[in-house]
Amino acid sequence: MLILKSLVAGEKHGLGISRRIQQITSGTFDVKPGSLFPALHRMEEEGWISAFWGDSENNRRAKYYRLTKAGQRQLEVEKERWGRISWAIAQALEAS
């Protein structure tokens, strides 16, 4: 969900996604390449994101990812689910 969310603002390469997640979660989540790349490839195969080759800020060839329509839908689904879960957990914790 976080990866999808990080792509809402626009296309990014792997490192960009990683840094963006760090930034939006105030450093709570640091996505290591060992989890990042498998997740990206899986999501690409699911059709949630699409990939293309582009140039990075300092003129390096890098693989960029972009959110697809299906990805946007998926993000809504995940957001909604997460909302339910966190609400439920919060409820559970508040209940004595």
Add this chain to the structure above:
Amino acid sequence: MPLVAKARSFFRNLLFSGRVESDLDEEVRAHLEMLTDENIRRGMSPAEARRAARIELGGLDRVKEQVHEVQIGNWLHSVFSDCRFAFRQFRKSPGFTAIAVLTLALGIGANSAVFNVVNRVLLHPLPYPESDQLVALWLDAPGAGGLASLTSGLQLSPSMYITFSDHNQTFQSMGIWTSGRANVTGVGQPEEVRTEVVSDGTLQTLEVPPLLGRWFSHADQDPRGSKTVMLSYGYWERRFGGDPGVVGRMVQVDAQPREIVGVMPRGFRMVDQDFDLLIPMGVDRVHQKLAPFGYDGIARLKHGTLLAQANADIARLIPVWMDSWSNGPGTNPHYYERWRITPNFHSLKQQVIGNISSVLWVVMSIVGVVLLIACTNIANLMLVRAESRQLELSIRAALGAGRGRIARQLLVESVVVSLTGGTLAVGVAYAGLQLLVAAGPADLPRLSEISLDLRSLAFTFLLSIFSGLFFGSIPIWRYVRAGRSKMLAEGNRTATTGRARQRSRNTLVIAQVAMALVLLVSATLMIRTFAALRTVEPGFSHPANVQTMRISIPETLIPNPLLVTRMQNSIADQIAAIPGVSTVGFSSAVPMGGADPNWDELSVEGKTYEGGEPPIRMFNYVSPGYFKALGTRMVAGRDFTWADIYGLRPMVIISENLARESWGSPVAAVGKRVRQFSSMPWQEVIGVVEDVRVHGVDKDAPPIIYWPAMLNDPYTAKPTIDGPNSVTFVIRSERAGEQEFITKLQDAVWSVNSDLPLASIRTMQEIYSRTMARTSFTLVMLAIAGSMGLALSIIGIYGVISYAVSRRTREIGIRLALGAQKHELRWMFVRSALALTSFGIAVGLIAASALVRLMKALLFGVSPLDPWTFITVPLLLAAASVLASHIPARRASRLDPMVALRYE
């Protein structure tokens, strides 16, 4: 949409794996570079920056591997690489691979060949539309004596057919038919062809449309109507070259001109009979008697009707039938109540398959057991191999390969072997089928339809996979379960083999020996059956020197029975004049020829019968010299002479068992009198001949009455001469079976009448062997399977013992150094082999004693639990195991202690 994306990725991953891979590589590298750049920007030195980036990334290949694991189609990829690895493994050990693949090819091939036959013969429907609706009409008649028991019941009479087809409520259509022979003249050489005489309703029941022309119409079935005929596809091709304009042409069938009205399509058979011509029966619907009961009935059930309902329907009609017809003035139409006739219909398929299914299932289980033995053998080899690869497997496990991953690798290796074997098996199956078709019993139905089809190929494929999984899972079960730490510990080759592992190999050997024992016991029982059959006196002698052939003189050619007999007599005289012929005679039918001449009542003078009716006996009609030519001994009295025949003297010859039954001894029978029924004059018994097993060596000889080849028809009011029109000549000569001799016979026959074809030219030996075909076929199959089983278990025992020797080399060295005697060492290994074998024998004996009961129908003159067999076979196996273990044991005892100790 996601599905499309997934499928696209799947194919991309599979087909462009190279590009996907380089993309991934570049992506991860770019990531590393960017991390480095970032670090440099933070003020690190380039070297430091690179190091920090690498640490954060955590290893290029590891990341790539992690991506691989989530990629779609990854599973398939790694199976491919397992396969590649397997092939590399097998290239390293070609000997092992060749043995495994060949064993499997034979085992699987034999199974697919037999499955093919089983599939075609037992599982496939008959080649008629909606063939499950077809019913063979047989009746039960426990009171009818031999007339009914000789076949699987009582056949129909034309009057029954008329009553049943007119009044039944359960059948769509019904017909009767009978197989026969007819002489076709006017088209090239005179030829005797196979005919099927069919009543109205028969073709309508089978529902197979003609290829050309039309079926017989109702008008064709009128006995006074036009004379028509239909051709089989084969006859049409052979005689008319497949001429499409054949419909409408005339042929002479038994000197009767008939118009060809149609041709049946290729592959059409009359139930289980191949034929040349279909001839309308022309049942006279008015002038019928209750008898004769010689017709096969066939019918098509109405939709949704059960056999039981049909049986009840016809049971209701049997009294109607007796009320509607009679056997002539003065006879009691309700006489047949004594026969207790009840319908016993079964499906046509059951009729066609008959009791051949027992042979087929026995053969199927035989080859199944052979495959099982082969698989156990390979499993054993695999175990040994897995053991020698212990270190490799341990290292793989230590490097992080999961149990599942190693298990899959081993399974993939097994399946690769079994699939290679399976591919070769198709060839083996094809060759095996040719063999089956060539050597199979003559009564194996529908053999001509057998060919390798998709279903058998699928069977072969599945069988290969399953056998691969079977023998592959045994080593896995042992090794993957054993756990990693243990594997590493035991990988050290200096340790003596773990007991657990030795035990699993021993279990396999025990199973092998047990299965081989079952096969060998069955094979030995069949050999003993065969031997028992060979010693049976069939009632004729030196069958290889007896030539038989049938000559039919159609009534339409020579209507006068006296002239028919004279012509048969002069043919016999002409044949007798051929050099090398010692005797010649003829009769209505020869023993084991497949057809019974006649059955009827026979009463013995002075004897009263229970219920007032004498039992039904088999009749045959013979010429002078017939017994001598066949080699059937005269036990008492004398043979007929031609003077007896032409003088129409009231005489008969009877079989020895009938003489003993009626008068106590053959000599006492001579001069006594018998007759068919009260209005017939008494006939004097002039001779007694030995019993003849006319239905095959494994069937008891029935009592037979031999009438002269010409006699007064007992059923007509005033004496009328009668005799068989179709007779089989029996010629004793050293030259029987030679082509030149047959040409001489043909000249002799044609010198009397050139329109007479010679048919069924066979030696008695051929007829005799054919009745043994089923036994010899099962025997050959079992003998092959038994010897394969024996050979495989010898290899199995040898393998286990020689492996044990190689594992215990150090121990042997120590024993030898400590002064162990060589013969003691040898005995130690032979003893362990014998212990395994005894276990196997014990298990096998239990299994065999249960399984051989299934073979009971195939055995003759030997009990299923024949003690001789059950003692010899275990001894044979024990001897084989001593032999197999002796070789490695001797190798062990010859070891130099110094070499042995340095062995590791």
